[in-house]
Every structure is written in C-alpha cells, then in structure tokens.
Amino acid sequence: MATTSRRALRLLSLLGSRRQWPLRDLAARLAVSERTVRRDLDTLRELGYPVATVRGPDGGYRLGTGHILPPLLFDDDQALAIAIALQTAPSTVFGLQDDTARALATLQQAMPETLRAAMESLRLTRLQNYWEFPAPPIDPAALSTVGTAARLRHVLVTELLRPDGTRPAPEDQDFAAARRLEPHHLVVWAGRWYLIAYDLDDHQWRVHRVDRLHPRPTTHGFDRRDLPGGDLAHFVMSSHDRGDTPAAWQCTGSARLNLPAHIVARWAPGGSVVEHLDADHCRLILGAWSWAGIAGILATFDTDLTDLHPPELLEACRRVARRHAAIPET
The missing domain is CATH 3.30.70.250 (Malonyl-CoA ACP transacylase, ACP-binding)
Known part of the structure; x- marks a missing residue:
C-alpha cells in the first residue's frame, strides 16, 4: 500500500507538471505497466482529483480545469525544493515576510521526520551584504496592479516615484507628469522588477522599475505590439534608462x-x-x-x-x- 501511495503521489506530480501525458509516457516515467497506471489514475479520481481522459491518436491524460482540487500533495523532492525556495526568495515585495515564515512552518509541520531533518540541515541565515544598496521593496498592490493590467491588456496611468519610494511634489521638475502606458511585459532581472511598456504620450517603448511607479488601473484596452528587435532580454539590458539611476550620490x-x-x-x-x-x-x-x-x-x-x-x-x-x-x- 505504501508503494502504491508513493506511486500515486508521483503520478499526480507528473500530471501537474505538464498539460497532457500519453499513457505510455506515464508508464515509462513510473516504470510500471500501462494497466497499473490506469489503476492509479482511478485511485486519484476516487480521491477527488479531476483526471480527464483525452481521446484520439494524440490523446492521454491531464488534470481537469474549473474544479476545486483537494489539498495539494508534494513528494519529498518537491517539498524540499519549496522549503529552500521560501528561505532564499529575495525580499523584493514588502509585507510578505510573515506570510513566507508561516508557509515554511506549515510545510515543515507536514513533513515526515526524515525530511524535516534534511530541511533543518539546510536552514539558512540571512547575512547583510554591505556592498548592496537595495531599492525599496515593491508594494504587493502595485505589483498586482501592473501584472493584472499586463495580463488583461489594459492601459495604466502611472506616476514616477522618487528613488526612496515617495511621490514627488508637483513642482519637482525631475519627474514627469502622469503617463499613459500600455503594459506589455513584466520581468525580473538582477533582483529588480521591470515593466516593459509602450508610452502613449511620446510613442516610445520604455522600461520602468515597478518599485518606482505609482500605477492606477483603467479599463481601456489595447492591442498587442511587437517589441523592437523581438528580444525581450536584450531590450531590457540594452535600454540606457530603466529608472535605475542612483539617488544623489556625491x-x-x-x-x-x-x-x-x-x-x-x-x-x-x-x-x-x-x-x-x-x-x-x-x-x-x-x-x-x-x-x-x-x-x-x-x-x-x-x-x-x-x-x-x-x-x-x-x-x-x-x-x-x-x-x-x-x-x-x-
């Protein structure tokens, strides 16, 4: 029974990692017969997991959509990977430190003793790097606003913030008035979140640091535009103005x-x-x-x-x- 349970857990993990799996591929990955895979698929269905059968020559199995899944299960490697990721995730979004700690504690409580011991051996201590002068972490609400607008293709109205994250005074000539942006891509590079957007006011592609934006959503839609050169990474790295300019050094x-x-x-x-x-x-x-x-x-x-x-x-x-x-x- 324990072997069957572990295999079913592995099967569930495989189904969640890819949109669709042919039966023969699942059998090969699990090193069992196709008949055994079908039996394990029925076990998952009995537990409430919506495993759908796709008919036809290119058919197979996949997890259904539009259903409420039972509590998620992780195999040992997945659980350990999540625990390490929670400890090493950069603090680029403020207000999530307590949530991260609670998630790690919840995961640790659910681990078997051997896996919990392995995780404890990898517990990390954060050290302050005094060469670093990090930007202010991003407000989750601002990040969500930008990400949602990019996904829905809705125009954003944004104000540029000072390097310390505060809004500039109206008479501050170093900051432009609110801009209308088409948010096309949201990326992370070198520990910073960037928005790649088309500026509707000066008709130019721009790269903005999200922690330097005060975004306001709108319901005005826009059509997809092709990025100049077509290479997102090159465009971000080669843009001379990404809002990274250091604040008032001597x-x-x-x-x-x-x-x-x-x-x-x-x-x-x-x-x-x-x-x-x-x-x-x-x-x-x-x-x-x-x-x-x-x-x-x-x-x-x-x-x-x-x-x-x-x-x-x-x-x-x-x-x-x-x-x-x-x-x-x-």
Missing part, C-alpha cells in the same frame, strides 16, 4: 567592463545601471561618496576597464593603482 561615474551584462548585474551594487553593449562587454554606471569609492567597486570585478567618465574617476583609478603598487613587500 560622485557618479561610469566605465566599460570586459564582462557580459548579466555577470556584472548580478554583483553590481543595488541602484547602479548596467548597460548591455555586446555579448562580452557592458557599461556600469554607479555612485559612491568619493571617486576612490567608485574605483574600489570597479576593481572588485577584476577585469580590464576602458572609457572611464568623468576625468575625476580616471584619475582616482590611477591614484589607487599607484597606492597599491607602492605597498611594500613583507
């Missing part, structure tokens, strides 16, 4: 790095700008309290630097290099 500079943008974006301080140049090069724009501070951050990438701006940054890099060269051997 010094702001840039350099061309002999590294791909996705590598630099992973390790660059939060709030910096990574511009995709080609497959092997990118430009990093960042701020610090001094020119030497920027030079120090650039040095951590351990690669050749060219095209440094402004001249103060170039001089700071040379000055730091001379200091290091003068360190006496011990």
Whole structure:
C-alpha cells in the first residue's frame, strides 16, 4: 500500500507538471505497466482529483480545469525544493515576510521526520551584504496592479516615484507628469522588477522599475505590439534608462567592463545601471561618496576597464593603482 501511495503521489506530480501525458509516457516515467497506471489514475479520481481522459491518436491524460482540487500533495523532492525556495526568495515585495515564515512552518509541520531533518540541515541565515544598496521593496498592490493590467491588456496611468519610494511634489521638475502606458511585459532581472511598456504620450517603448511607479488601473484596452528587435532580454539590458539611476550620490561615474551584462548585474551594487553593449562587454554606471569609492567597486570585478567618465574617476583609478603598487613587500 505504501508503494502504491508513493506511486500515486508521483503520478499526480507528473500530471501537474505538464498539460497532457500519453499513457505510455506515464508508464515509462513510473516504470510500471500501462494497466497499473490506469489503476492509479482511478485511485486519484476516487480521491477527488479531476483526471480527464483525452481521446484520439494524440490523446492521454491531464488534470481537469474549473474544479476545486483537494489539498495539494508534494513528494519529498518537491517539498524540499519549496522549503529552500521560501528561505532564499529575495525580499523584493514588502509585507510578505510573515506570510513566507508561516508557509515554511506549515510545510515543515507536514513533513515526515526524515525530511524535516534534511530541511533543518539546510536552514539558512540571512547575512547583510554591505556592498548592496537595495531599492525599496515593491508594494504587493502595485505589483498586482501592473501584472493584472499586463495580463488583461489594459492601459495604466502611472506616476514616477522618487528613488526612496515617495511621490514627488508637483513642482519637482525631475519627474514627469502622469503617463499613459500600455503594459506589455513584466520581468525580473538582477533582483529588480521591470515593466516593459509602450508610452502613449511620446510613442516610445520604455522600461520602468515597478518599485518606482505609482500605477492606477483603467479599463481601456489595447492591442498587442511587437517589441523592437523581438528580444525581450536584450531590450531590457540594452535600454540606457530603466529608472535605475542612483539617488544623489556625491560622485557618479561610469566605465566599460570586459564582462557580459548579466555577470556584472548580478554583483553590481543595488541602484547602479548596467548597460548591455555586446555579448562580452557592458557599461556600469554607479555612485559612491568619493571617486576612490567608485574605483574600489570597479576593481572588485577584476577585469580590464576602458572609457572611464568623468576625468575625476580616471584619475582616482590611477591614484589607487599607484597606492597599491607602492605597498611594500613583507
């Protein structure tokens, strides 16, 4: 019975991972006969899972839609993967920390003792990375508004927020008035949520950080547009203005790095700008309290630097290099 139950659980997991499964494929994955698979499918139906049979030469089985499923069941590998994901998920949406902790506790209570011990051995401690200057987490309501508008293809009216997440004063000239956007894509890159939208006011494609938007939904629909170049990842990485500009540092500079943008974006301080140049090069724009501070951050990438701006940054890099060269051997 225990073997049958584990196999039925594995079968349920397979059905949930793909829209449709031919009978022979299910039998091969479970290493049993097709007759045994049919019997296990009947077991799932008796438990209330809506397993539908698809007729025809390309038929098979799938989980039905439009039904209320019984409580979800996970095999050991799935449960452990979810537990790790809950511990390592970045805190980019505020207000969910308590919910995440409760979900992890609920999952842990349902685990058998051996699996609970394995999860405890993987329990993580979050360490503050003092090189990071993360953007304010996103309000779940704003993220939901943007995501729903993109899914339903409804125009958004948005205001740009300050880097600290506050709304600008009406007389603030650095921020434009409310914009009308067609939200086409919602993506996550380098720990930040971005909206790729078509701006109806200036008829340009734009990339906006969602945590820098105050969105208001509308019921005005729009038709799908083709993104220039057709490559979503390239468009995001190569856009020079994504709302990433650091907030009012004493010094702001840039350099061309002999590294791909996705590598630099992973390790660059939060709030910096990574511009995709080609497959092997990118430009990093960042701020610090001094020119030497920027030079120090650039040095951590351990690669050749060219095209440094402004001249103060170039001089700071040379000055730091001379200091290091003068360190006496011990």
